[in-house]
Amino acid sequence: MSKAPPSKEAVVVIWDLGKHMKELSKGDSKVVEEGRAAIAEYLLKKIQYSHQDEVGVVLAGTADTHNPLAVQYPGEYQNITVLTPIGKPSPEDIRKLKGVKCDGGKMDMIDSLVVAGDLLNARVKKLRFRKRVFLFTSAGDDVNKKEDLEAVVQSFQLNEISLIIVGVDFTYLTPEQAAQEEDWADLTSKQQNEKVLHHMVGTIGHDSIITPLETALRRLTDLSARSVSQRTATRACLEFGEDLKIPLFAYMKTNKFKLATLRKISKKADEDSAGKVNLERRYFRSDDTDIEVLEDDRVKAYRYGCTVVPFNEVDSQVLKFDGGLKGMKVLAFVPKTSIRRHHLMHGSCVLTTPCADTDAESAFLPFVQALYETDMGAVLRVVKRNYTEPTLCVAWPHITSGKRCLMMNELPYCEDLRKYDFKNQANETLTAEQLRSAEAVINTMDLCDAGMDEDTQEPCEALRPRDVYNPTVQYFQQAVRARLLKPDAALPPVDSKIAKSCCLFASENNNLAGFFRGAVPHIENLKNVMSVKLVDRVEGKGTEGKKYWFADGRGPVDIDAPPAKKPKLGVTDDGSNTTGASYWNATNTNDNKSTFEKTLDVDRVLDKTVVSTITTVTPVSDFKAMITRVDGDFVQQAITEMQNVITKLLQDSIRSQLYNKAKECIQALREACVCEDEAEAFNTYLSSVKKLCVSGQKQKFWTLLQTLNITLITTHEAPDSKVTKQEAEMFLKAMEEEEELPIQPSVEAELDDDLFGALD
Numbered sequence: 001m002s003k004a005p006p007s008k009e010a011v012v013v014i015w016d017l018g019k020h021m022k023e024l025s026k027g028d029s030k031v032v033e034e035g036r037a038a039i040a041e042y043l044l045k046k047i048q049y050s051h052q053d054e055v056g057v058v059l060a061g062t063a064d065t066h067n068p069l070a071v072q073y074p075g076e077y078q079n080i081t082v083l084t085p086i087g088k089p090s091p092e093d094i095r096k097l098k099g100v101k102c103d104g105g106k107m108d109m110i111d112s113l114v115v116a117g118d119l120l121n122a123r124v125k126k127l128r129f130r131k132r133v134f135l136f137t138s139a140g141d142d143v144n145k146k147e148d149l150e151a152v153v154q155s156f157q158l159n160e161i162s163l164i165i166v167g168v169d170f171t172y173l174t175p176e177q178a179a180q181e182e183d184w185a186d187l188t189s190k191q192q193n194e195k196v197l198h199h200m201v202g203t204i205g206h207d208s209i210i211t212p213l214e215t216a217l218r219r220l221t222d223l224s225a226r227s228v229s230q231r232t233a234t235r236a237c238l239e240f241g242e243d244l245k246i247p248l249f250a251y252m253k254t255n256k257f258k259l260a261t262l263r264k265i266s267k268k269a270d271e272d273s274a275g276k277v278n279l280e281r282r283y284f285r286s287d288d289t290d291i292e293v294l295e296d297d298r299v300k301a302y303r304y305g306c307t308v309v310p311f312n313e314v315d316s317q318v319l320k321f322d323g324g325l326k327g328m329k330v331l332a333f334v335p336k337t338s339i340r341r342h343h344l345m346h347g348s349c350v351l352t353t354p355c356a357d358t359d360a361e362s363a364f365l366p367f368v369q370a371l372y373e374t375d376m377g378a379v380l381r382v383v384k385r386n387y388t389e390p391t392l393c394v395a396w397p398h399i400t401s402g403k404r405c406l407m408m409n410e411l412p413y414c415e416d417l418r419k420y421d422f423k424n425q426a427n428e429t430l431t432a433e434q435l436r437s438a439e440a441v442i443n444t445m446d447l448c449d450a451g452m453d454e455d456t457q458e459p460c461e462a463l464r465p466r467d468v469y470n471p472t473v474q475y476f477q478q479a480v481r482a483r484l485l486k487p488d489a490a491l492p493p494v495d496s497k498i499a500k501s502c503c504l505f506a507s508e509n510n511n512l513a514g515f516f517r518g519a520v521p522h523i524e525n526l527k528n529v530m531s532v533k534l535v536d537r538v539e540g541k542g543t544e545g546k547k548y549w550f551a552d553g554r555g556p557v558d559i560d561a562p563p564a565k566k567p568k569l570g571v572t573d574d575g576s577n578t579t580g581a582s583y584w585n586a587t588n589t590n591d592n593k594s595t596f597e598k599t600l601d602v603d604r605v606l607d608k609t610v611v612s613t614i615t616t617v618t619p620v621s622d623f624k625a626m627i628t629r630v631d632g633d634f635v636q637q638a639i640t641e642m643q644n645v646i647t648k649l650l651q652d653s654i655r656s657q658l659y660n661k662a663k664e665c666i667q668a669l670r671e672a673c674v675c676e677d678e679a680e681a682f683n684t685y686l687s688s689v690k691k692l693c694v695s696g697q698k699q700k701f702w703t704l705l706q707t708l709n710i711t712l713i714t715t716h717e718a719p720d721s722k723v724t725k726q727e728a729e730m731f732l733k734a735m736e737e738e739e740e741l742p743i744q745p746s747v748e749a750e751l752d753d754d755l756f757g758a759l760d
Contacts, residue, residue, distance in 0.1 A: 007229045008052035009130035010086055010123055012116040013039055016168075017100070018061030018079075020140025020190070024169060025102060029170050032102050034217055035136045038166065040097055041220040042134075044481060049226040053128075056086035057093065059100060059394045061107035063140070065117050068122070080115050081103040086123040090538045091484050107141040109193065111161075113152050121159060131161045136213070138168040138194035139415055148198065156204045165197050165210040172210065173198050178747075223501050225257075233349055234384040238364075239329040244361050248328065248351050250408065255347040255704040259476055287610060291628060297621060310618065323383040323390035331392075332379045339377050339394055344409035345416065351395060353407035370402045372397040380408070398566060437526040444519045450512065463503075470500035617650060619661070620668045620674025627672055635676050642669050643685050650689075650698055659701050666710060679713040679721035686712060690731075706732055 015035060025032040040055065046053050062081040069077040083100065084093045116133045124131060133156075154161060171194055187195070201208040218456070233252050267457030283293040301310040311319065328351075353360040371378065377396035384391075395408040451462030475494055482492045499507040505516060611625040619642065626638040626695040642665060649662040666686075673682035693702035705711075711732035712723045723731075 006128040013134045016137035018141045022104035038217045057083040058110040061105045063103040140190045162206040163208040250349045253348040349408040679718040
């Protein structure tokens with residue numbers, strides 16, 4: 001399997017500032033400024049779209065010399081200056097570029113290429129980078145080391161370095177013209193250098209080219225979109241039953257572009273920190289903002305109607321549907337005509353075989369061709385990643401010259417569809433004149449020949465997605481770029497290129513402005529034959545009092561009128577019950593809440609009301625909220641209710657179902673009793689719990705407490721306790737009831753038998 005191309009590149013830009021370039025810049029020529037603009041635009045594109053790419057700038061023909069090879073070989077590689085070493089470009093690099101002047105020194109393009117190649121090899125070494133050298137030159141200066149030409153070409157070939165020549169005042173030759181032998185004595189130095197550069201580009205390969213400066217500047221300043229690395233969205237097998245599986249790669253073909261989000265930075269931070277701000281969130285009780293709610297005391301919840309149902313982290317993981325191992329299983333085949341375009345969801349994917357996998361290709365291509373010839377599509381069950389939710393997708397063949405693949409889109413489930421009722425228009429009649437007018441508008445606004453091909457200057461299809469840019473995205477990037485270079489400057493107006501190339505059709509400069517003007521008479525004629533009437537606006541402020549007519553026989557509808565009040569479930573306007581039985585089979589109470597609703601009243605989880613009782617749903621949070629109330633002393637009540645809750649959990653637990661919740665309650669109770677000097681109350685209750693566990697069928701719960709070392713409160717923890725540390729350890733270890741303890745526990749009410757005891 002062939003390797004994927006590198007996802008990042010290292011570039012060295014060589015800018016010719018020699019004697020010949022200085023002569024060209026005299027008078028009205030702006031070759032130096034155009035070269036500066038092209039290089040600056042290239043750096044900006046890299047900053048904006050290619051965050052991982054690295055660029056270095058080398059100046060050739062400067063008065064001074066600053067490069068590594070000149071230090072290594074004194075007297076060699078003169079008049080070459082490394083303006084910026086290879087690295088991620090920054091606004092500071094562009095500012096340095098603006099301060100560069102054309103010194104008109106000696107410029108040797110062979111030496112410049114050697115310095116550039118050395119910089120690339122020193123930076124990249126064996127890393128996976130695409131390597132390129134840009135040479136902005138007029139090729140008018142003499143070359144001293146012509147004997148080094150072949151060595152430079154071989155070095156570029158060996159290290160897979162591409163050479164892009166951006167020519168100034170060049171005579172461009174075809175490959176055949178460049179290969180023709182001529183008498184070099186009849187050629188000027190510039191013509192000789194141009195032929196040498198054509199020879200180098202043709203010999204090096206690796207997408208090496210020669211392009212005019214004007215073309216390079218135009219392409220760099222044109223609107224562009226961010227290039228996306230060719231990475232797979234998923235890799236799975238296309239399964240036909242149990243025996244036939246074809247390995248496929250899925251690539252995203254279309255995906256909604258998202259603007260970069262704003263990040264908060266600090267104006268007062270040090271320069272070294274780059275103004276980074278760390279976000280810290282803290283939660284406090286709504287009824288007492290001085291009490292912080294820690295992470296262990298918070299729980300996530302889902303809304304179920306008007307109720308909030310809490311789920312801990314373990315439960316949330318269980319809620320996720322397990323779709324099994326990733327794969328694409330063929331479920332059925334359907335005619336392409338039955339695939340409704342408005343049912344295709346999200347972005348499109350391209351399905352193709354892995355590179356150089358001939359076995360997969362030999363099985364996949366006949367399948368694609370068969371779908372194409374039968375005009376069918378395949379319905380797939382797709383699991384993109386292991387153990388994630390499955391999706392229903394449809395794949396249909398896409399065949400062009402030299403390419404055969406499948407295009408795949410997700411299909412909606414029933415929950416994803418929006419069902420609306422509209423007026424039945426089967427009985428509506430249209431006149432022949434109305435049809436002719438509508439057809440004239442459609443034919444006039446046909447986009448098939450509305451565009452103009454820039455290369456052939458022939459009519460072509462307009463508004464192709466590859467030619468239309470999002471004006472919101474383009475202006476956002478224009479504004480960010482302006483602020484990048486001038487932080488204190490005002491935001492710029494919309495660039496003329498955005499108004500021309502994007503869907504700003506109201507702009508006079510837009511490519512389709514004339515196209516729309518030609519359709520105006522037909523639109524006016526259509527308006528006349530359709531008897532369009534202007535609806536007067538109702539007097540009022542804003543939209544107040546606005547009325548709309550719906551063609552359903554109901555007459556005017558006031559959209560600003562308050563909605564009709566919904567009747568309660570099973571209750572008529574006179575208060576009578578129409579269902580024959582109350583909801584959840586619970587009798588109505590004074591507060592209109594059923595027994596089920598009272599049990600599952602988790603509004604207290606959100607601390608919107610004062611907690612006055614502890615339930616088995618969220619006992620720990622209820623207990624902490626109740627014991628910290630500031631409107632009275634509820635410590636004793638909270639301890640008593642928590643003890644009752646723990647007893648109920650143990651009684652109702654089927655095997656060890658509720659043991660973890662009971663354990664958490666005992667831990668919270670013990671912690672509170674230590675803080676509130678209620679050690680005796682806890683020790684007395686824990687003794688009764690031990691008695692229940694040892695004598696009944698809850699021995700596993702006591703084993704759990706032993707594992708967690710949850711025992712009596714000792715004198716070391718609370719001054720009101722009468723239990724020593726040794727006694728607490730013996731109490732926890734003993735599995736039989738002690739005959740006598742320093743504190744004789746008195747159980748106020750004998751616990752009922754547990755559920756399994758009752759079943760016996």
